[in-house]
Amino acid sequence: MTLTFDIKPTTNPTSDQERAAKLANPGFGRVFTDHMAVVQFSQDKGWHSARVESRANFPLDPAAAVLHYAQEIFEGLKAYKRDDGGVNLFRPDANAQIWNSAERMAMAQLPQNVFIEAVEQLVRIDRAWIPGGEGSLYLRPFMIANEVFLGVKPSAEYIFAVIASPVGSYFKGGPAPVSIWVSENYTRAAVGGTGGVKCGGNYAASLKAQAEAIAHGCDQVVFLDAIERRYVEELGGMNVFFVFDDGSLSTPPLGTILPGITRDSIIKLARDAGREVREEAYAIDQWRADAKSGKLKEAFACGTAAVISPIGKVRSASGDVLINGGEAGPVAMGLRKQLVDIQYGRSADPHNWIRDVK
Incomplete structure (x- = not known):
């Protein structure tokens, strides 16, 4: 047409x-x-x-x-x-x-x-x-x-x-590590719902939980699945990734979360670099345990607006957990630079993602 x-x-x-x-x-x-x-x-x-x-x-x-x-x-x-x-x-x-x-x-x-x-x-x-x-x-x-x-x-x-x-930057001060509040009272989406859809209702439903996060001194909220209230899904407006001590990454699977374009781009760039990237369920208790044991090296959020934002602290009613000592990690920041350089035309575009506006 x-x-x-x-x-x-x-x-x-x-x-x-x-x-x-x-x-x-x-x-x-x-x-x-x-x-x-x-x-x-x-x-x-x-x-x-x-x-x-x-x-x-x-x-x-x-x-x-x-x-x-x-x-x-x-x-x-x-x-x-x-x-x-x-x-x-x-x-x-x-x-x-x-x-x-x-x-x-x-x-x-x-x-x-x-x-x-x-x-x-x-x-x-x-x-x-x-x-x-x-x-x-x-x-x-x-x-x-x-x-x-x-x-x-x-x-x-x-x-x-x-x-x-x-x-300018989505977060004040640029891509400094953000703090995340685990929502235990609210869920974002359920199987068969509109979790994978970019509709305003999803965001309206997240605002109460986001206000709760801010009230607890956090930048963003992270939601758990609606059935078991165990598995990490996504933040109020961004997807989430985890980086482990063997160099691999994981991210929650599609279905009830948004199929973010930044998420998909990160998966491709990480795999280009030879990293294993798994799309799999990851429990909040496992997140806490892996952070404390050192198995989990980094966590970061991603989306069009923020690009990549390292997660420095996870807060909840069960206590706080630091990720990578509360500092930005090399994998997140490396992927962010690689992606941003492609977007601004400063480096090669291996997947033909860029469209030149004449």
Whole structure:
């Protein structure tokens, strides 16, 4: 399917001076670019009205389906400024598989090429917003159901859009070791649910547990499985890896967790280096025991926003456990550098992950 995007530059662009001031310290997800890409869907027209226009509010009826039945999905990816001034996207074809989430949420299937074109068009028109250095332009493609009705059924109308936000480091101070709170009162997902889907409801359900983590002085929460409350699944918004004394890595298996693109990239890079990587269940008690015995050398979280963040401490009602003495480990930081160097075009791209935005 091919759609031609109608490009309508804003009539009130941010001045160079104001944009420079915002890019000096953008934080994460607080500053937004001038434009957005939008494509609409209806049962009679299919996908239509593709355009890039001024970032603005959507006109939403109070009875729009997304407001009542939460038919909503999203993705996250970044655009990186290379040293030569060019712009890279990292694995947008993988993010374009948003249709996997759409299928589970009974939403319209967006063609992969339309997804990528929407992202690229927005990057082209707002490329001046991409920070230099270790900054990047965070892109948020999302889809919402906007049919006006109160019956319980899949919507017949959708809006797909992409917005962009220049960002610095996800965690204050960069990739320093983070502390993790083990949630024993809340679970994130169950077999047959939406744990492997990038939908807003998963994140809404994690916020109470995240608040509990913060109340205990931790940066993030880690969830256990919903059946036995034993096996580590993922953090509130990131996948997790473990590094052992024999050089191998393990990460929880897919099913009830998100199939993160950063997770998949780390698996491939680690295996390229000759490391064994297992996708297997790992109990929280085993995590504690292995950390204390020294068998577990490192643990780290990963995701598009944070890339890789070492885990320094695991806290719970049962006590605290330090990982690698609370310090960042060489495997996590080595993988992080390797991945970031590929993203910024500073090193070879062995898996053809980079898409050059012309």
